[in-house]
Structures are given as structure tokens and as C-alpha cells.
Amino acid sequence: MTDVFQQLPEELELATSAHVKYIQSLNTRQDEYDYWLTEHLRLNGVYWGLTALHLLGVPEGLPRSETIDFVLSCQHEDGGFGAAPGHDAHMLSTVSAVQILAMVDAFDELETRGKGKALVGKYIANLQNRQTGTFAGDEWGEEDTRFLYGAFNALSLLGLMDLIDVDKAVDYVAACANFDGGYGVSPGAESHSGQIFTCVASLTIAKRQDLIDKERLGKWLSERQLANGGLNGRPEKKEDVCYSWWVLSSLEMIGKTHWIDRDRLINFILQCQDTEKGGISDRPGDMVDVWHTLFGITGLSLLDYPGLELVDEVYCLPKSTITRIFGP
Amino acid sequence: MSRAIDPKTATNLNSVNLQQVYEELTQTLTLPSSPSTTLLEIEILKEFHFPPGQTILKDNNFIAISKLALVQSFLFARPRLRAYQTDPSLFSSDDISSATFTILLFDPEHLTAANTRKRLLQSELQRQNSDHRTVLEQEKRTVDSLLTSRLHRHTKSPVLWSHRRWLITQYAKYGLSVEVTGDIERIVCVAGERHPRNYYAWCHARFLVNISNNNFNRGKLLEIVQTWCVQNHTDISGWSFLSFLLGRDKDAPEVIAKVLDLVESLRLSNESVWVFLPTLAAAGVMTEEAYSRFLKIQKELLEMETTAVADKAVLRRAVEWCETYRSPSADRLKAYRLLQPDTNQEFNRCQKRGE
Numbered sequence: 001m002t003d004v005f006q007q008l009p010e011e012l013e014l015a016t017s018a019h020v021k022y023i024q025s026l027n028t029r030q031d032e033y034d035y036w037l038t039e040h041l042r043l044n045g046v047y048w049g050l051t052a053l054h055l056l057g058v059p060e061g062l063p064r065s066e067t068i069d070f071v072l073s074c075q076h077e078d079g080g081f082g083a084a085p086g087h088d089a090h091m092l093s094t095v096s097a098v099q100i101l102a103m104v105d106a107f108d109e110l111e112t113r114g115k116g117k118a119l120v121g122k123y124i125a126n127l128q129n130r131q132t133g134t135f136a137g138d139e140w141g142e143e144d145t146r147f148l149y150g151a152f153n154a155l156s157l158l159g160l161m162d163l164i165d166v167d168k169a170v171d172y173v174a175a176c177a178n179f180d181g182g183y184g185v186s187p188g189a190e191s192h193s194g195q196i197f198t199c200v201a202s203l204t205i206a207k208r209q210d211l212i213d214k215e216r217l218g219k220w221l222s223e224r225q226l227a228n229g230g231l232n233g234r235p236e237k238k239e240d241v242c243y244s245w246w247v248l249s250s251l252e253m254i255g256k257t258h259w260i261d262r263d264r265l266i267n268f269i270l271q272c273q274d275t276e277k278g279g280i281s282d283r284p285g286d287m288v289d290v291w292h293t294l295f296g297i298t299g300l301s302l303l304d305y306p307g308l309e310l311v312d313e314v315y316c317l318p319k320s321t322i323t324r325i326f327g328p
Numbered sequence: 329m330s331r332a333i334d335p336k337t338a339t340n341l342n343s344v345n346l347q348q349v350y351e352e353l354t355q356t357l358t359l360p361s362s363p364s365t366t367l368l369e370i371e372i373l374k375e376f377h378f379p380p381g382q383t384i385l386k387d388n389n390f391i392a393i394s395k396l397a398l399v400q401s402f403l404f405a406r407p408r409l410r411a412y413q414t415d416p417s418l419f420s421s422d423d424i425s426s427a428t429f430t431i432l433l434f435d436p437e438h439l440t441a442a443n444t445r446k447r448l449l450q451s452e453l454q455r456q457n458s459d460h461r462t463v464l465e466q467e468k469r470t471v472d473s474l475l476t477s478r479l480h481r482h483t484k485s486p487v488l489w490s491h492r493r494w495l496i497t498q499y500a501k502y503g504l505s506v507e508v509t510g511d512i513e514r515i516v517c518v519a520g521e522r523h524p525r526n527y528y529a530w531c532h533a534r535f536l537v538n539i540s541n542n543n544f545n546r547g548k549l550l551e552i553v554q555t556w557c558v559q560n561h562t563d564i565s566g567w568s569f570l571s572f573l574l575g576r577d578k579d580a581p582e583v584i585a586k587v588l589d590l591v592e593s594l595r596l597s598n599e600s601v602w603v604f605l606p607t608l609a610a611a612g613v614m615t616e617e618a619y620s621r622f623l624k625i626q627k628e629l630l631e632m633e634t635t636a637v638a639d640k641a642v643l644r645r646a647v648e649w650c651e652t653y654r655s656p657s658a659d660r661l662k663a664y665r666l667l668q669p670d671t672n673q674e675f676n677r678c679q680k681r682g683e
Contacts, residue, residue: 033399036406040438086410088440138439140446141497142490179610179653180603185531188575190568192527216653223645227638235564235599237525 012267014305015275019293020058022278023049026290027062042084043074047096048294050103054318055297055309059103068106071097072114079119080138091127091137094120095150102157103321121160124151133168134186144185145176149198152205153315157325166206173199174211181216193224193233193246200250201314209254218256221247229264230283240282241272241292244299249313252302262303269296349383349397350404354426356384356391357433359469368473370433372398393433402434409441421448429470436474436485446494453498460502468495475529476518483523489532500539508536508544513552520556520566530565534572549573550583557604558590567604571611580613588621597629597639602646612655619654623647 026049038045046067053061074081074097080089081097098120101110110117127136127147135147148169155161175187176199182191183199196217203209224231224247230239231247244265251257271284272292279288280296301311310319360366369390378385383397405427412419412427419427425448431441445467452463471492474482482488492515499506512533519529537544550573557566570587574580591601605622608614614622629635630643 036402037435040435040440082440086413086440088443090439137490138443140443140490140494142486142493178607179655180607186534188534188572189531190527190565219649234525235603236562237564 012270014270014297014300014307015273015278016056016307018275018278019273019280019297020053020056020061020278022274022288023053023290023293024061039084040087041093042087043071043081043093043100044083044096045290046070047099048290050100051311051317052290052294052297054103054321055301055311057307057309059318064104064106067100067104068109068113071100071106072109075114077115079115079121079123081120089123089138091124091135091147091150094124095154098154098157099315099317102325103317105324107158117158117160121155121158121163124155125160125163127151128164128169130165130168133165133170133172135169145173145183145195145198145202146185148173149202152202156205157315170203170206170208170211173202174208177211177213181213181218181220191220191234193221193231193243193250196221197246197250200253204253204314212254214254214256218251218254218259221251221256222259225260225265229261229266229268231260231265238283239268241269241280241299242282242295244269245295245302245316248299248302249316252313257302266300266303266305269299272296346400346404349400350430352384353393353397353401354430356386356393357429359466359473360389364465365469367469367476370473370477370479372479398434401430405430405434409444412444421452424448432474432488433482436479436482437487439487442487442491446491449495449498453502460498461504464495464498464502464504468492471495472515476515476522478522480523483519484526484528486528489528493532493535496536496539505543506536506540508540509549509552511536512549517552517556520563521560524560524563525565527565530569533569537573546573546577547579550577550579554583554587558587558594558596561594561596562598562600564600564603567600571604571607571613574608574613575611581615581618584608584614584618585621588618588625592621592625592628595629595632595634597635597643599639599642602626602639602642606646606650606653609650610653610655614654616656619650622650 026045046062050062050067053059071081073085074083074087074093076082076089078089080091081094082089083093087093101107107117110120127138128134128151129136129143132143133148134143134145135151136143137147151164152161152169155164172187173183176183176185176189176195178184178191180191182193183196184190184192185195189195200209200212200217203211223235224233224243226232226239228239230241231243232239233243233246248257248260248265251259269280272280272282272286273296274281274288277288279290280293281288282292297308298311298316301308302313311317312319312322315322357368357370359368366389371392372395373392375383375394375396377392378394383394385392408419408427409424409431412424424444428441428444431438435441449463449467452458453460471488474488475485475492476483496506516529516533516536520526523529550570553566553570553573557563557570560566570583574583577583590596591605609619609622626643626647630640635643
């Protein structure tokens with residue numbers, strides 16, 4: 001494996017320090033149009049940036065104390081978190097909050113300075129549809145397997161899975177399996193790589209991988225790789241670096257990572273970098289952003305790219321964080 | 329359109345004309361009162377499209393806005409919403425409706441703006457003597473305008489589609505009918521064309537079918553969707569929705585026969601078609617006769633010189649896959665009973681929850 005990397009031309013190496021600088025610069029753009037355009041996902045963005053920094057070997061890359069302050073400033077009275085101060089609470093931002101606090105080892109500060117783990121757990125558990133087992137994103141009722149996965153992810157990190165009906169949620173995920181081998185947002189929905197990740201990861205957390213038709217799913221996932229080495233999310237869609245996460249982690253969880261061509265995917269991800277200013281984009285030549293930067297790096301980590309910390313394929317957090325919380 | 333802002337635009341973001349631009353924008357974006365189904369067709373264009381000094385153009389329901397005008401309007405609207413959150417008495421519901429619409433036009437993923445609209449609507453709907461249908465129709469036209477305009481990010485926005493979903497639950501709650509086939513044809517199909525492989529648009533189509541309590545013209549819907557799929561044959565989302573409809577319809581064999589006719593005559597060898605067909609076979613929705621035709625057409629397309637190499641690989645994979653996963657028709661009902669939700673469940677759930 002190392003021979004492959006020695007043969008890569010200089011421009012096709014991971015521009016680690018440029019990416020670190022890019023992520024660190026994101027918080028300073030207070031006056032820019034782009035900052036306002038992304039305010040609705042600020043907390044998610046902090047999670048993406050911080051995870052990327054951890055994997056790049058710079059866990060102290062964002063100031064810990066200010067990060068915790070920002071996370072706690074997003075918390076509402078009911079325990080849920082919004083994307084930024086003044087933004088409504090939602091499952092997705094709540095999960096990002098829990099993931100960030102997990103990474104910086106600050107659950108105790110959630111107790112002392114925030115509203116406490118129990119209230120966060122209650123906020124998430126109240127979003128479960130007790131009839132069908134799935135989860136809503138907020139009080140307005142949109143249901144999506146992303147929120148089910150989010151609940152499993154956050155509650156297991158908090159040690160509060162007993163607050164929800166896990167078996168019913170598992171049954172719901174199983175009902176989302178499609179005849180083509182994939183999974184969607186709900187039973188009968190279109191198969192989509194992102195939804196596949198959420199369903200497979202949920203079943204993995206619940207230790208119910210026995211419900212997955214791994215051969216059929218693996219085939220569908222392996223068809224995502226295109227001639228240029230990149231992965232797409234669905235048939236006839238363009239390649240996109242973020243599928244280096246959704247597709248690859250799914251394959252990793254079902255033990256079929258070897259069903260795609262690893263070298264060509266590595267090559268593709270590296271071509272999506274802006275090696276001067278830092279950051280990774282969806283495909284070569286496009287504008288970079290922190291979402292694609294994270295998922296390009298997680299993809300490389302899953303492919304054992306040298307110099308990167310290991311990412312956990314279920315939680316999309318550094319393996320070191322998962323080991324600290326759950327034990328080796 | 330790229331999210332980047334050019335230096336010239338950046339220097340024009342001063343506070344002097346923000347309110348003026350905002351007021352012009354919000355007045356321009358008023359829905360025409362008749363005919364009552366007309367939607368706004370909104371486009372965001374670069375500055376050079378506009379005569380000097382103008383940043384908004386209107387021609388009946390066609391509206392062009394410059395990126396500069398949109399950014400300026402957003403910068404005025406955003407603090408208005410923040411102030412309202414601190415003290416709701418500062419603004420009327422019309423004021424906040426304009427502010428939140430402006431924010432969503434700038435950023436369709438702004439969940440808080442969308443939720444604020446839901447809260448305003450809820451208050452309005454719960455008032456005594458509230459004209460529920462008029463209130464809901466007005467909001468539906470507003471969100472439908474965003475979902476069907478040539479706005480790349482809006483047509484696929486999960487926040488906007490979720491907002492529409494909630495609106496439809498309100499129709500159910502107040503005992504008002506929803507035009508399932510019409511909504512799919514006029515809104516979902518159009519959004520699906522504006523933004524190909526529009527995942528959330530087609531999720532919404534399934535939601536409409538599930539909530540309808542079987543109260544719509546299935547034959548007409550199947551025809552509309554089947555036609556759309558063939559016209560947009562590289563769109564997996566359309567084909568996937570057609571599978572969803574066929575899996576629960578006794579007329580499936582006729583529709584499948586028609587689709588096979590068109591696949592053969594148009595020589596469609598692309599991946600989306602050849603994932604759709606095998607998946608139908610695995611679902612047990614294909615009769616033996618249809619499956620034989622499927623194999624015959626695959627063979628014909630494989631033998632044609634004009635079929636692309638990549639498509640030939642797709643064609644081969646399709647049949648190999650079927651050999652493992654094809655389910656005989658007899659298993660269809662059993663498989664679908666296990667996997668499909670009760671069609672009444674969604675409707676009943678909305679009624680019970682009284683959302």
C-alpha cells in the first residue's frame with residue numbers, strides 16, 4: 001500500500017497544513033456574505049471542522065473553551081440545540097452539539113454549565129414516533145432516517161439509549177430496506193447513499209446487522225464508483241467527494257470496502273483539494289467548503305491514507321473519541 | 329449560481345439603501361390575486377441583466393432579482409427576525425411574513441424562518457372565524473413558487489419540502505381536500521425537471537399518495553408519472569416513484585408493458601432504466617410475460633453497435649442481478665405487505681396528532 005503513495009506526484013498528496021489553516025480561518029469571516037448564508041448550519045459546521053482537524057492530527061486546532069461556550073450558547077430551554085444562537089432547536093444540530101462535546105471531552109461541562117445530559121436525552125427521546133419507531137427532526141414532525149440515526153448516535157454517546165424504544169426503531173429501519181438493496185428516508189422511499197449510511201449505522205449501533213442483506217447492498221454500493229474513481233450517491237448522478245464517506249463507511253460497516261477500487265478513489269479525493277488555499281470540494285476545480293473537506297478526509301482515513309488519524313465508520317468521529325467513551 | 333460574492337457587490341452592501349431595496353423586493357413579490365393558482369416565477373440574475381439603477385424586474389408573475397438586491401434585502405430582514413424573536417409586539421404578522429420570505433429566498437435552508445412562518449400560520453388558523461382554506465392556499469402558493477422557480481437550491485430544499493408537508497397536514501387537520509394528482513403534476517414534476525433526481529420532491533409525492541386515503545385518480549397519476557419518466561429517462565427518482573406506484577396497483581402489468589414498449593422503441597439503455605426494471609422484477613411486480621420481454625429487449629440492445637460500452641456493462645449487470653434476486657409474481661403481495669406502510673396510516677396519524 002505504501003508504494004502507491006510514494007509514486008504519487010507532489011500535487012497529489014494531502015495538503016495537510018493548508019487544510020488546517022482553511023478550517024481555522026472559517027470562524028473569522030464575520031462580515032462575509034458566505035458566513036450569513038451558512039448561519040443555519042453553524043453548529044454542524046463546527047462539528048465538521050473540528051472532526052477534520054482531529055483526523056488531520058490537530059485536535060487543539062479550535063480553541064476548546066470558546067468551542068464549548070459556542071455550543072452551550074445554542075442550547076434551548078427544552079435541552080435541544082439550534083444551529084446558532086437565535087435558531088430553532090433541531091435533532092441535527094443537537095446531534096452535532098453532542099458530537100462536539102464528545103470530541104472535546106466536555107460532557108461534564110454540559111452538566112455544570114449547560115442544561116445537563118438528561119434534558120438533552122429527553123429532547124431527543126421525545127422526538128421518537130412511538131407508533132412507528134422512527135424519529136422527527138423537531139416539533140413540526142418531518143420524519144427521516146437521518147434523525148433516527150442521529151438519535152442513536154447521540155443517545156449512545158450519552159449512555160441514554162434506554163430512553164427510547166430501540167426495537168421499534170430497528171423494525172422501522174428494517175422496513176426501509178428496498179428491493180434494489182438500498183435504504184431510503186422511510187419505507188418505500190428511493191434508495192440513497194446518505195440514507196443507506198444512516199440505516200446501516202443505526203443497525204450497527206443496535207447490534208442488528210443480521211437484518212442487512214449485505215451482498216445485495218454491497219452490490220448497489222459498489223456500483224457507485226465511476227470511471228474517474230469518484231463515488232456518486234445514486235444511479236447516473238455525478239461523482240461527489242462526500243460520497244467517499246456515505247458509501248465507503250457503509251461498505252466498511254458491512255465488510256465490503258474491497259468491492260471498490262481504493263487507489264482510484266484516493267486519487268479522485270486528492271484531486272478535489274485546493275492545495276494552495278486549503279479545503280476540499282465536491283469535484284475537482286469547484287469551490288471548497290468545510291462539509292466536503294471533512295468527508296474527503298474521512299474517506300482517506302477509511303482508506304488508511306498515511307498520516308491521518310483513524311475515523312470511526314459508525315459515528316463519524318475520531319476512533320480515539322469512541323475508544324475514550326466506550327472503552328477499547 | 330455560485331455562492332461567492334464579487335468585490336463590486338461587496339462594496340455596495342451599505343446600510344443606506346437596504347430598507348428601500350427590501351421594501352421594493354417584498355412589494356414586488358406579492359402573489360397576484362387572480363387567477364388564484366398562479367405562482368410567481370422568480371429568478372436571481374447577475375447585475376448586467378438589469379438596466380442601470382434597477383435591481384428588480386417584473387413582468388406579470390415573472391420576477392427577476394439581482395443578487396445584490398437579494399443580499400441587501402436579506403441583511404435588512406435578518407435583524408428584523410431577530411428583534412421579533414426577542415419582542416413579537418415590534419412587528420405585525422405581515423411584516424414578519426415579508427421578512428421570513430426574504431430570508432428563505434436568500435437561504436432556503438433557513439429552518440427558523442420556515443418555522444416562524446408555521447407559528448404565524450398556526451395562530452392565524454386557530455383564530456375564530458379564520459378562513460382556513462384561503463390562509464393555507466396563500467401559503468401553499470408562496471412555497472410552491474419557491475419550489476418551482478428556476479432557483480437551483482430552492483427546488484430541492486428539504487426545509488421547503490418539509491414546510492409543504494406540514495402545510496398539507498394542516499389541510500387534513502381542517503378537513504380540506506388536497507389535489508394529489510394535480511400537486512404531483514404541477515409541483516413535484518416541475519421541481520423534478522428544475523432539479524434532476526430531486527430526492528425530497530419525490531419523497532413528497534409519496535407523502536401525498538400516502539395521506540390521500542386512496543382518494544385520487546390512480547390511472548391518471550400513473551399515466552402522468554410514466555410519461556414523465558420516459559421523457560426524463562436518466563432520472564432515477566422518477567423511475568423509483570413509478571416503482572412505488574406500481575407496487576400497489578393492480579394495473580401494474582399494463583403500465584409495465586407500455587414502459588417496455590417505449591424502452592424498446594426508444595432504445596433506452598441507460599443505467600436508471602436498467603436499475604428500475606430489475607428492481608421491479610425483484611419486487612415480484614413483473615409477470616412472466618413481461619420478464620421474457622425484458623430479457624429479449626436487453627439482448628437486442630446488447631447486440632446493437634450504437635449502444636455505449638458503459639451501457640452494455642449496465643445491461644449485462646441487470647440480467648445477472650435478476651438471476652439472483654428476481655421474485656416470482658406470486659410473492660409480490662407477501663413482500664409488499666411486509667414492507668409497505670398502511671396507506672391510511674399517514675392520514676390517520678395526522679388526524680390523531682392534530683398537528
